[in-house]
Amino acid sequence: MSEAFIEVNQLVKRYGDGGTVGPISLTSPRGVIYGLVGPNGSGKTTTIRCMLGLQKPSGGEVRVAGLDPATEAKELMEITGYSQELPSFPPFLTARSILEITGKLKGLSGADLRREIARVLDLSGLVSHADRRTGSYSKGMLQRLAVAQAIMGDPELLILDEPMLGVDPAARVQMRELFMELRKGGKTILFSSHELYELERVADLVGMIYQGRVMVEGRVEELLSRRSRGLMVEAEVLRPGQVSPALLQSLDGVKGVEMDGSIIRVEFAEGVDGRESLSQVLVEAGAGLISLRTVNLTLEELFMEMVRSAVKH
């Protein structure tokens, strides 16, 4: 992993009402997609706002591209595009005006500015709405505009707070492809999301925040390959009434059994591969085995594990 591009070290934010976020620490190298996950109120937006200099940390340190956002926000924003959670734009301005303002402040003018506006309008699918006032935009269109203005001027870093919120499935796919394309071009993207499925598909690194702390951080594939549990096998049967949980529990190394209609999930202890014995039992019981597959750990499960473990402690 190369040198840290985003570095949040023991960040603490105390609010006037007594609420505290942190200490949060996270690190991201340049040229990756970093996904920040966590339930509502866990501290994702606070962390992001501290990275942008919109809020000042009460403790700890934040460095983005070697800059201190609290004192060097202008320099930071010259290389950063930001899309806020539930984006708001001056309602009397059109998307084109908003992009023009952003482009001009990023040093673009004349033909370069017009070309850049055309490029981002095209990428965001807003060409036909460019001259409408944003006050009449739907939630999804505002979200697309938020991403469009964030990528104006081809910034080195994109910080996107819940960019998929309220976006329709087709636009989601486009957005995902756009993120991948930008990463290919060497850009760094940090985005927060509730959508663990989306995140799993695009993020290289993930940081899971819960109750104001980063509980898990690492490369997505490494986190998912960590066997914090044994093999999970899912079987689909025609006649689930023919098998009882007790029968399945009697198999060697079975840790848990879950039956949900025609779907049976069996978790084996670490190091035990009980797929053969399971299929044999199901066939012998006359359950009508249709399929048997190994279920991989998902970010969602990992997240839930983290939450359960946090609650226990």
Next chain:
Amino acid sequence: MRRAVARKRILLLIALIFLTEAALYLILTLLPANFIQPFKAYAWIIGIIVPSTVLIHILALTIGASTFSEEYEMGTADFWLTRPMRRAEYFAGKVAGGLAFTALIVLTYSILSLLLSWWVFGPQSRLDLYLEAILTSIFSTITFLTLGLAAGELLRRSMLATIFGAAAFFASLIVETYLGVVGALTGDQSLTGLTVYLPSWAASRLTTTIISNGLGAQAFIPLPPIATQAADLGTAFLNIALYSTSFLALTLARLTFTDVTRRAT
């Protein structure tokens, strides 16, 4: 500026100013001819002085109160403050915008007053004072415009800031009147002297004083009671400059050194 125009209370105040202008000249035409005769040639002055005593200050503080606070209320502060510019630049742009809008209103009603008075009473005199009167009117609005800006940035709620600003304005006027009346009744000059420290003192009478000084004893102008007492020009400019600088410093400090409030939901 476009946002300010979009606000109903600002539109209402602008409408009130222009209605007052129209009503003033209508009333003047209904007065006996011998009463109007002495100041017919100076009728343009009334249309500039009357709004400059109270109405324009209420409008200025309402514009100021919504300038920063509405960005927080609508969640657009995040948009502006994540552009590559310093907070001081954002601050300067906002102050300039608020002042430009207020100046435009002053300019518009001043032009209207000249056109109406010319139309109703014929050719007007001493128009050499016209530009000075407009510039003074604009300058005098700065105290309450900046008070509005400070209240808006401190409270980050436009309605609350407008109420606070208006309360400060009227409290200042009431205290000023009280001190003036008690001072006159008791003959205690120190009480009248205290009024110069109030924010409304210079703002409400600077334009009148400038015009009166320019006219000398040439004309009898029926003035609103608040503006009848002349101001010492140096003290009046200092009063406006000190109050405005303090309010602007307060606004800039709040904007620079505190967190950007997330949209109120």
